[in-house]
Amino acid sequence: MAETVRAARLTGPDRVLRVEETKQGPPAADEVVIDMMYASINPLDTYVLAGQVAGEAPVPRTLGVEGVGRWGDDLFVVHGHGVGLSRDGIWSQRAVVPSGSLIRVPEGVDPVQAACAAVCGRTAIRVVYELAEVTAEDRVLVLGATGGVGTAATSLALSAGATVWGQTGDPNKAEAVAEMGAKTVIARSPEELIMATKDLGVNVVLDPLGGNYTTAATQLLAPYGTLVIYGASSAAQTELDVRSFYRRNIRALGYGGVMEGHDEVRSGISDALRALADGNMRIPVSDRVSLSALPAVLKPERRRDAIGKTIVDVGLD
Numbered sequence: 683m684a685e686t687v688r689a690a691r692l693t694g695p696d697r698v699l700r701v702e703e704t705k706q707g708p709p710a711a712d713e714v715v716i717d718m719m720y721a722s723i724n725p726l727d728t729y730v731l732a733g734q735v736a737g738e739a740p741v742p743r744t745l746g747v748e749g750v751g752r753w754g755d756d757l758f759v760v761h762g763h764g765v766g767l768s769r770d771g772i773w774s775q776r777a778v779v780p781s782g783s784l785i786r787v788p789e790g791v792d793p794v795q796a797a798c799a800a801v802c803g804r805t806a807i808r809v810v811y812e813l814a815e816v817t818a819e820d821r822v823l824v825l826g827a828t829g830g831v832g833t834a835a836t837s838l839a840l841s842a843g844a845t846v847w848g849q850t851g852d853p854n855k856a857e858a859v860a861e862m863g864a865k866t867v868i869a870r871s872p873e874e875l876i877m878a879t880k881d882l883g884v885n886v887v888l889d890p891l892g893g894n895y896t897t898a899a900t901q902l903l904a905p906y907g908t909l910v911i912y913g914a915s916s917a918a919q920t921e922l923d924v925r926s927f928y929r930r931n932i933r934a935l936g937y938g939g940v941m942e943g944h945d946e947v948r949s950g951i952s953d954a955l956r957a958l959a960d961g962n963m964r965i966p967v968s969d970r971v972s973l974s975a976l977p978a979v980l981k982p983e984r985r986r987d988a989i990g991k992t993i994v995d996v997g998l999d
């Protein structure tokens with residue numbers, strides 16, 4: 683029998699997010715109904731809202747691609763299998779999801795942190811451990827260090843014993859970078875970034891900013907350095923002096939989580955949950971909001987408010 687739940691839904695044709703009561707049918711044989719507790723907010727959600735990602739998917743539908751909920755007596759991360767993209771997501775009191783999208787939250791992991799494991803946590807694991815292969819010998823510059831992935835990546839690189847600088851463009855967030863244990867770089871532009879870091883001997887840059895920050899990263903890196911690009915928050919286009927890049931043997935790697943298959947996604951989430959359990963990864967949560975607050979929180983002018991993550995606490999509604 684259909685039941686009524688409160689959910690944050692993308693409604694058309696004007697693609698507006700509305701929090702409303704909606705009817706939810708019973709689960710199919712390969713689905714479960716999960717009581718949602720916490721949900722993460724990612725830049726990906728803003729791309730979905732704008733129709734840049736999953737623009738052809740059915741509307742109206744509930745958004746939200748990752749979170750934690752209770753099924754039976756246990757807590758599970760929910761992510762993947764099209765959740766929030768090609769089918770209803772988890773910004774809801776209860777969600778019908780494919781059973782394959784559930785991963786048990788291990789003992790000792792804070793469920794709020796677990797709600798960030800699938801996107802931020804997995805991305806940080808990939809870029810720090812698998813692409814940059816950060817060790818205690820490395821001198822790492824984390825761009826966008828106050829962001830969800832940036833804070834997770836900073837904590838992982840510090841746990842690996844590396845010397846870590848965290849960049850922010852906002853002096854008010856500098857203390858948060860220092861509290862994580864990283865050295866602070868305040869740079870509001872690519873030019874300021876080069877000035878602040880050119881003598882540091884940085885040999886790894888983790889870059890979610892793209893645009894001219896990526897060009898700056900190729901210039902500030904020491905010879906044989908590694909650049910890992912995984913986002914384009916500032917801009918997608920840049921001009922690159924190819925000679926200054928290849929003549930100093932700089933290595934550039936890209937990471938895109940959307941390319942991963944189900945098994946790879948699951949193992950990445952498990953690795954992130956393990957890093958949270960071991961204390962090697964930390965993701966600060968600066969804000970907890972209700973489902974009802976989502977439309978306001980997702981407005982462009984609010985997108986750089988958080989330090990670490992803003993989390994939807996479903997119980998607040």
Ligand SMILES: NC(=O)c1ccc[n+]([C@@H]2O[C@H](COP(=O)([O-])OP(=O)(O)OC[C@H]3O[C@@H](n4cnc5c(N)ncnc54)[C@H](OP(=O)(O)O)[C@@H]3O)[C@@H](O)[C@H]2O)c1
Pocket residue numbers: 724725726801802805825826827828829830831832849850851852855890891912913914915916917937938939940985986990
């Ligand atoms: N490749 C993948 O699979 C993957 C996975 C997850 C995320 N991403 C991408 O990675 C990026 C970061 O994700 P996130 O979850 O960490 O996002 P987030 O929490 O929103 O990141 C905020 C951080 O980005 C900085 N920032 C945002 N817009 C900026 C701009 N226009 N210029 C300079 N700095 C800017 C902020 O700097 P301030 O401290 O100065 O405010 C802050 O440090 C996004 O582009 C996202 O789409 C990619």
